[in-house]
Amino acid sequence: MNNNRRKIGIGIAVCACILLIGAGLYLTRNNKQETQESPDSAFVQDLNPDASTQEAKESDPPEGIRIPGYPSITIPADTKDVTVNLMNPEGNPCYFTFTLVLKDTDETIYQSKMVEPGKAITQITLSKELSAGEYPAILKISTAALDDGRAMNGANVETVLKVQ
Amino acid sequence: MKKKRAVAGGLLLVLGIAQSVSAGTTTVTYHVDPSYMVLVPANTTIPFNEESVNYGKIRIEEAQIEEGKCIQVELISDKKLKNQSGKEGEIPYEILADTTAFTKARYTTAGEETVLGITIDRESWKKAPSGSYADTVTFQISYVDATD
Numbered sequence: 379m380n381n382n383r384r385k386i387g388i389g390i391a392v393c394a395c396i397l398l399i400g401a402g403l404y405l406t407r408n409n410k411q412e413t414q415e416s417p418d419s420a421f422v423q424d425l426n427p428d429a430s431t432q433e434a435k436e437s438d439p440p441e442g443i444r445i446p447g448y449p450s451i452t453i454p455a456d457t458k459d460v461t462v463n464l465m466n467p468e469g470n471p472c473y474f475t476f477t478l479v480l481k482d483t484d485e486t487i488y489q490s491k492m493v494e495p496g497k498a499i500t501q502i503t504l505s506k507e508l509s510a511g512e513y514p515a516i517l518k519i520s521t522a523a524l525d526d527g528r529a530m531n532g533a534n535v536e537t538v539l540k541v542q
Numbered sequence: 543m544k545k546k547r548a549v550a551g552g553l554l555l556v557l558g559i560a561q562s563v564s565a566g567t568t569t570v571t572y573h574v575d576p577s578y579m580v581l582v583p584a585n586t587t588i589p590f591n592e593e594s595v596n597y598g599k600i601r602i603e604e605a606q607i608e609e610g611k612c613i614q615v616e617l618i619s620d621k622k623l624k625n626q627s628g629k630e631g632e633i634p635y636e637i638l639a640d641t642t643a644f645t646k647a648r649y650t651t652a653g654e655e656t657v658l659g660i661t662i663d664r665e666s667w668k669k670a671p672s673g674s675y676a677d678t679v680t681f682q683i684s685y686v687d688a689t690d
Contacts, residue, residue, distance in 0.1 A: 441598060
């Protein structure tokens with residue numbers, strides 16, 4: 379009777395050891411795979427911290443880069459802090475960097491950091507206040523690929539700043 | 543008697559409300575600012591020795607624009623592919639819409655598009671070091687009078 383109990387106990391202990399060894403091997407193998415799948419990246423994104431997520435429209439990823447158009451941008455006069463909507467449409471393969479340039483003087487009055495696809499900058503600080511009037515301007519959009527930061531095609535969007 | 547008074551009172555109330563509703567009108571206006579979305583090719587990378595490749599398309603994805611206006615898309619490029627393998631070498635190229643060199647196009651409605659291609663002269667490839675070649679172009683997008 380005692381012998382039988384001893385045998386059963388030994389059998390249970392052996393099974394438990396086998397299970398523990400197997401679990402350890404499984405976990406070790408998984409950790410190695412995770413390490414291999416996360417390569418180092420030399421590209422460091424300089425993201426705009428104020429960019430907020432936009433509501434995503436249902437659409438397939440574009441076969442190119444979607445550029446939003448701004449026939450005019452209305453901002454208040456005599457203040458540097460203004461509300462705009464500079465967006466990088468969802469699904470784009472690149473970060474956007476926005477630069478706002480006054481056409482008549484070639485003066486840059488705003489430059490953003492990188493904006494991820496699906497996000498927009500809504501509050502910006504201009505380099506100077508503008509008095510009321512209309513100012514032809516160019517919104518320059520430069521791009522950087524999401525994976526390695528290489529420059530992709532860009533756009534200059536002509537617009538009119540309506541300062542009121 | 544009470545019932546008749548209640549019915550009469552209810553009728554008066556309804557008539558009174560109807561009269562006040564029809565007494566004035568309200569005009570509601572809503573202005574939709576013009577806006578648009580343009581799809582442009584993402585990059586310009588050409589495999590070695592290729593003389594003609596597809597370059598994607600310019601397409602108007604959204605267009606809420608005023609009557610008499612249009613969206614103009616122009617190409618800004620030095621039209622020289624640069625070697626991406628660290629070797630010195632530039633290759634002149636041309637961007638075509640169908641068979642003609644693309645410079646600019648105008649659009650008024652969503653869905654309009656221009657299919658683009660890139661061509662490179664065979665002789666240019668012969669002079670160039672091996673490797674892949676690429677360039678970045680800038681699309682100048684403006685909102686102009688259609689009659690300009």
